[in-house]
Amino acid sequence: MSEERPRRSDGTRAAILRAARERFAADGYERATIRAIAADAEIDPSMVMRYYGNKERLFAAAAEFDLRLPALSGVPEEEIPAVLVGHFLDRWEGDETLMALLRAGVTNPAAAERMRQIFATQLGPLAERLAPDEPHTRAGLVASQVLGLALCRYVLELPPVVAMDRADLISWLAPTVRQYLLGPRPGGPKVP
Amino acid sequence: MSEERPRRSDGTRAAILRAARERFAADGYERATIRAIAADAEIDPSMVMRYYGNKERLFAAAAEFDLRLPALSGVPEEEIPAVLVGHFLDRWEGDETLMALLRAGVTNPAAAERMRQIFATQLGPLAERLAPDEPHTRAGLVASQVLGLALCRYVLELPPVVAMDRADLISWLAPTVRQYLLGPRPGGPKVP
DNA sequence: CCTTCAGGTCAACAGATGTTGGCAAACGAA
DNA sequence: TTCGTTTGCCAACATCTGTTGACCTGAAGG
Numbered sequence: 001m002s003e004e005r006p007r008r009s010d011g012t013r014a015a016i017l018r019a020a021r022e023r024f025a026a027d028g029y030e031r032a033t034i035r036a037i038a039a040d041a042e043i044d045p046s047m048v049m050r051y052y053g054n055k056e057r058l059f060a061a062a063a064e065f066d067l068r069l070p071a072l073s074g075v076p077e078e079e080i081p082a083v084l085v086g087h088f089l090d091r092w093e094g095d096e097t098l099m100a101l102l103r104a105g106v107t108n109p110a111a112a113e114r115m116r117q118i119f120a121t122q123l124g125p126l127a128e129r130l131a132p133d134e135p136h137t138r139a140g141l142v143a144s145q146v147l148g149l150a151l152c153r154y155v156l157e158l159p160p161v162v163a164m165d166r167a168d169l170i171s172w173l174a175p176t177v178r179q180y181l182l183g184p185r186p187g188g189p190k191v192p
Numbered sequence: 193m194s195e196e197r198p199r200r201s202d203g204t205r206a207a208i209l210r211a212a213r214e215r216f217a218a219d220g221y222e223r224a225t226i227r228a229i230a231a232d233a234e235i236d237p238s239m240v241m242r243y244y245g246n247k248e249r250l251f252a253a254a255a256e257f258d259l260r261l262p263a264l265s266g267v268p269e270e271e272i273p274a275v276l277v278g279h280f281l282d283r284w285e286g287d288e289t290l291m292a293l294l295r296a297g298v299t300n301p302a303a304a305e306r307m308r309q310i311f312a313t314q315l316g317p318l319a320e321r322l323a324p325d326e327p328h329t330r331a332g333l334v335a336s337q338v339l340g341l342a343l344c345r346y347v348l349e350l351p352p353v354v355a356m357d358r359a360d361l362i363s364w365l366a367p368t369v370r371q372y373l374l375g376p377r378p379g380g381p382k383v384p
Numbered sequence: 385c386c387t388t389c390a391g392g393t394c395a396a397c398a399g400a401t402g403t404t405g406g407c408a409a410a411c412g413a414a
Numbered sequence: 415t416t417c418g419t420t421t422g423c424c425a426a427c428a429t430c431t432g433t434t435g436a437c438c439t440g441a442a443g444g
Contacts, residue, residue, distance in 0.1 A: 028299035030222040107220035140352035148340015160332035171379030187363030
């Protein structure tokens with residue numbers, strides 16, 4: 001079916017995508033203009049339209065994202081939280097896709113929906129495998145702490161959060177993630 | 193000096209400010225247009241410029257914010273985290289200023305700087321009074337969890353985070369805040 | 385060779401945006 | 415009343431936005 005043969009324009013396509021990710025990550029959805037992205041990729045703005053249709057679809061292509069959660073099968077339970085926090089830090093610093101998603105998701109409804117999908121399909125299953133009860137709630141709590149750290153460290157750049165090194169962050173966050181994912185429900189069982 | 197006598201236009205000024213807060217909170221800095229704000233306030237866009245100079249100063253006026261941290265002097269130490277989490281939830285749901293700050297701060301450098309100032313002047317002192325060591329780091333961690341919750345619950349609207357009620361949130365977050373503010377440094381003392 | 389067609393540039397469009405200046409009406413002090 | 419000030423609206427500006435279509439260019443296939 002989708003026999004994707006290599007095209008002569010693949011280089012340009014890739015350059016556009018790379019520039020788009022950078023701009024969306026740095027400026028958010030509305031301030032990242034097609035013209036600026038095209039200038040970074042050193043091509044004409046109309047090429048962006050030809051290859052990606054419109055700005056929304058360009059963003060969708062640039063914000064394709066895989067959390068790449070590690071297997072965790074051989075990891076002892078006590079070490080899982082630290083491994084997870086370290087992995088999240090890697091994913092944040094590895095490329096700019098997550099930053100683009102966060103910066104855009106705050107003001108663009110489509111980007112927010114994309115984040116909800118990633119949460120549901122890529123983080124939810126992890127919690128279902130680990131958490132004894134209320135896995136979705138627990139996954140949401142982990143997301144709140146991890147996204148909050150990224151917000152404070154990479155977006156708002158609160159000085160003390162920027163100053164912490166990787167080991168500090170893992171030491172502080174791992175117990176929190178452990179409580180959220182594996183700990184007992186605080187405040188007694190839910191009585192509705 | 194600044195003898196501020198009441199003016200006939202105070203009502204208009206207030207209407208502009210209220211509309212500005214709503215729009216900035218709902219749309220972020222760039223998508224909240226002067227024209228839309230003026231339409232909400234049912235006045236002419238040029239009035240916004242007359243009374244607030246330009247968009248940046250309008251935002252500065254609309255994003256004036258006081259965390260209003262409670263005194264905590266009579267509160268026993270074990271209850272401080274829960275009281276704090278409850279207070280933050282109140283401040284988020286009370287008016288739209290925090291939402292405006294968050295949505296704008298993610299894409300607008302001036303708004304981000306404002307958030308850093310609020311953090312430094314209004315949350316820092318609290319940590320200095322409570323935390324035995326590294327108060328700024330601890331304040332930063334609390335900010336990461338509280339802002340992360342707000343991000344997931346009010347901005348991204350991750351379903352499980354939206355679904356939790358106030359008591360749930362306090363039960364889950366208070367232990368985390370307690371560890372960050374009052375708990376021992378995890379992973380042993382810092383050896384630089 | 386000629387034909388075809390994808391890759392790429394240029395100029396322009398319609399609409400929205402922040403911002404400005406002019407002008408009319410209402411108000412308050414004299 | 416009269417006069418200056420405040421309050422408000424209207425029209426316009428320059429610029430930037432996403433987007434479009436006409437046109438050129440070079441390579442590949444016959």
